Amino acid sequence: MSPILFYGVPSGCSFGSIVALEWFGAPYRLCRVRMPEDVSGAAYSRLNPVAETPTLLTAEGAAISESMAILNHIGARAIDAGLGFAQHTPEFDRLNQMLAFLNTSFFGAFAPLWHALEHGIEGEARQALADYGRAAVAKAHADLERMLGAGPWLLGERRTLADAYFIGIARWTRYHDVIDRGDYPGLQRLYERLEADPGVAFAHAVEAGRPENGSAGFEGEVGLDEAVALLSGSGA
Numbered sequence: 281m282s283p284i285l286f287y288g289v290p291s292g293c294s295f296g297s298i299v300a301l302e303w304f305g306a307p308y309r310l311c312r313v314r315m316p317e318d319v320s321g322a323a324y325s326r327l328n329p330v331a332e333t334p335t336l337l338t339a340e341g342a343a344i345s346e347s348m349a350i351l352n353h354i355g356a357r358a359i360d361a362g363l364g365f366a367q368h369t370p371e372f373d374r375l376n377q378m379l380a381f382l383n384t385s386f387f388g389a390f391a392p393l394w395h396a397l398e399h400g401i402e403g404e405a406r407q408a409l410a411d412y413g414r415a416a417v418a419k420a421h422a423d424l425e426r427m428l429g430a431g432p433w434l435l436g437e438r439r440t441l442a443d444a445y446f447i448g449i450a451r452w453t454r455y456h457d458v459i460d461r462g463d464y465p466g467l468q469r470l471y472e473r474l475e476a477d478p479g480v481a482f483a484h485a486v487e488a489g490r491p492e493n494g495s496a497g498f499e500g501e502v503g504l505d506e507a508v509a510l511l512s513g514s515g516a
Contacts, residue, residue: 281339281341282307282308282309282310283301283308283337283339284308284309284336284337284502284510285301285310285312285334285335285336285337285350286310286311286313286324286327286328286333286334286335286336286337286504286507287310287311287312287313287333287486287487288314288315288319288332288333288334288388289312289313289315289487290487291451291452291455292315292333292334293333293334293387293445293448293449294333294334294347294448295448295483296351296353296441296444296445296446296449297334297336297350297446297448297488298479298482298483299444299477299479299480299482299483300354300355300358300363300441300444300445301497301498302478302479302483302494302495303361303416303439303444303495303505304357304358304360304361304363304481304498305361305495305497306357306495306497306499307497307499308497308499308500309499309501309507310502311502311503311507312489312504313333313504315333318504319331320331321513323424323505323508324504324508326347326508327345327508327511328343330345332345334347334350335350336350336353338353338391339346340512341511342512347378347383347445351379351444351445352364352376352379352441354441355375355468358441363439363440363444364441365440366391371435374435375440375441375442378427378434378435378442378456379442381445382445382449383426383445386420386422386424386446387411387449388420389415389416389417390417390449390452390456391413391453392409392412392416393417393456394456395409395460397455397456413456413458413499414458414459417453417458417459417469418459420461421461421463421467422464424464425464425465425466432445432469432470433470443474444479446470447474447476447480448483450471470484478493482494482495482498487493
């Protein structure tokens, strides 16, 4: 069977994995997971007991969770497509370094802002979280701006899985008005370049519930119960 990516809505970090699969172009399917309704339910917990998206169900029926692990899984298969690099090369190390920064510092900077929004925090506690989050997001953007070289992509002249992951997180400034990305001109140019990309446009359409004009690899969506039944050893 073709792999199935379980992606979270609204606005999950799984967005980057959808973009990566589109860029790769190999056969894959998608499964929509509503947050928090589906992601904390019994069906999805069979795939991912941590109750987070994304999860990738491989062609062999094995479940892989965590964005960095999923992107590395895709990257190992997409070297010829130019998205990943062979292990034990400097390029592979640079890609992993960038993915690790995005997965920890860049992603994590938004955590206090999401916590305040999703849990209805008010008053002084909300202000404290907002102040902490604003400082963290600003620092993460400043650090990434310094890491960004003169090339058009995060790692230079070649787009990689790091760019796919970046755009899924960078768009969160729409929900949390804590910085002006214009203060980071390199990141602003990268953001605009990615927003104009067909794979990114497709991922936006998927989240909006109107998946159209995907790559030749996209084979459609599958329901949650049907997808979970394909888990190896599920007994279904």
